[in-house]
Amino acid sequence: MTDKNKRIFLSSPHMSGNEQKYIQEAFDLNWIAPLGNNVDGLEKELADYNAINGAAVVTSGTAAIHLALRLLEVSAEDTVFCSSLTFVASANPILYQGATPVLIDSEMDTWNMSPVALERGLAEAQADGSLPKTVIIVNLYGQSAKMDELVAICDSYGVPVIEDAAESLGSTYKGQKSGTFGKFGIFSFNGNKIITSSGGGALISDDEEALAKSRFLATQARDQAVHYQHSEIGYNYRMSNIVAGIGRGQLEVLDERVGQRKAVFERYYQAFAYVPGIKFQPELADTMSNRWLTALTIDPEVAGVSNHDIIDRLAEENIEARPVWKPMHLQPLFDGVKYYAHEEGNSVSDYLFEYGLCLPSGSNMSVEEQERVIGIINEVLNK
Numbered sequence: 518m519t520d521k522n523k524r525i526f527l528s529s530p531h532m533s534g535n536e537q538k539y540i541q542e543a544f545d546l547n548w549i550a551p552l553g554n555n556v557d558g559l560e561k562e563l564a565d566y567n568a569i570n571g572a573a574v575v576t577s578g579t580a581a582i583h584l585a586l587r588l589l590e591v592s593a594e595d596t597v598f599c600s601s602l603t604f605v606a607s608a609n610p611i612l613y614q615g616a617t618p619v620l621i622d623s624e625m626d627t628w629n630m631s632p633v634a635l636e637r638g639l640a641e642a643q644a645d646g647s648l649p650k651t652v653i654i655v656n657l658y659g660q661s662a663k664m665d666e667l668v669a670i671c672d673s674y675g676v677p678v679i680e681d682a683a684e685s686l687g688s689t690y691k692g693q694k695s696g697t698f699g700k701f702g703i704f705s706f707n708g709n710k711i712i713t714s715s716g717g718g719a720l721i722s723d724d725e726e727a728l729a730k731s732r733f734l735a736t737q738a739r740d741q742a743v744h745y746q747h748s749e750i751g752y753n754y755r756m757s758n759i760v761a762g763i764g765r766g767q768l769e770v771l772d773e774r775v776g777q778r779k780a781v782f783e784r785y786y787q788a789f790a791y792v793p794g795i796k797f798q799p800e801l802a803d804t805m806s807n808r809w810l811t812a813l814t815i816d817p818e819v820a821g822v823s824n825h826d827i828i829d830r831l832a833e834e835n836i837e838a839r840p841v842w843k844p845m846h847l848q849p850l851f852d853g854v855k856y857y858a859h860e861e862g863n864s865v866s867d868y869l870f871e872y873g874l875c876l877p878s879g880s881n882m883s884v885e886e887q888e889r890v891i892g893i894i895n896e897v898l899n900k
């Protein structure tokens with residue numbers, strides 16, 4: 518039985534049941550604080566899962582990016598390159614540091630950062646002596662960017678990479694876990710992500726010294742002294758032990774959640790892959806996308822309907838669907854910021870924003886609910 522009044526979200530929390538066990542442990546031990554067994558446990562389990570040396574868990578993915586910028590000593594004199602097609606959280610920390618963002622377009626094979634645009638941007642920056650301190654590469658909707666090519670380009674200019682894997686936890690690129698390709702990787706456990714701690718994030722790296730420094734910065738940068746002494750700017754970014762307990766219960770079922778998201782994608786694919794004008798976000802060869810959100814483009818000239826026709830019709834039925842992220846170079850916040858399109862006169866992210874559509878993709882959406890979504894979209898398509 519389908520409950521027609523129940524809202525269907527793009528992506529909603531999906532608990533395993535074990536979260537309560539870890540929370541209870543925290544209560545039993547009275548570690549109701551931003552440190553304790555769950556914080557240590559989650560850091561270790563996350564590092565193990567991703568086969569990387571360490572993780573530092575924090576209050577959000579945004580905080581993790583901010584800490585990565587601090588560790589790379591990004592300051593007001595610096596520029597930072599960043600994927601344009603992303604959620605604003607990827608780029609906001611650049612502004613926190615007073616640095617200058619430079620935005621890089623996507624390519625069509627992954628919808629992520631274009632190696633061609635990146636190369637052009639870095640070559641020009643080198644020519645005028647303004648190489649960025651770092652490049653933030655985003656993996657959209659679970660699909661890894663072309664990491665080998667992008668990292669090789671950054672290496673050739675001696676610029677370290679921060680991999681924003683907030684949406685791609687559990688995905689792989691050539692068999693290696695997404696988030697582990699740069700100097701630093703970041704994850705998010707926000708309520709709408711593939712797993713959630715209700716809110717939180719992580720910084721991961723092979724550099725354990727840098728992670729130790731990140732924990733120091735995340736704890737108000739308190740110097741070693743009995744009295745409270747501070748020599749640099751710090752933050753209150755450490756994750757609560759209760760929140761970390763939720764994260765541990767979630768990490769246990771991450772692979773299961775990836776399988777469920779992929780099954781959701783597969784059902785949409787079966788339903789719409791052969792509709793003229795519809796193209797799904799590609800999964801690059803030798804990569805595995807967690808399919809956090811099923812995303813596609815719809816060409817209204819061919820399909821006869823637009824992404825907004827579908828979004829509006831689903832909204833009437835209490836179903837959440839959205840366009841693809843509005844690129845940062847089109848945001849009022851980044852007005853006047855330098856932008857490198859994939860090719861002169863061909864901005865791929867503009868195209869994806871105009872024609873893109875994200876469908877409800879929660880791992881706890883029932884088959885009946887998904888069939889309801891598919892049925893309504895078919896009605897719109899067949900009008």
Ligand SMILES: *Cc1c(COP(=O)(O)O)cnc(C)c1O
Nearest residue numbers: 577578579604606607683705707
């Ligand atoms: C969600 C998200 C973030 C930020 O994570 P928060 O935990 O919400 O701060 C960063 N980048 C991308 C691409 C995201 O989708």
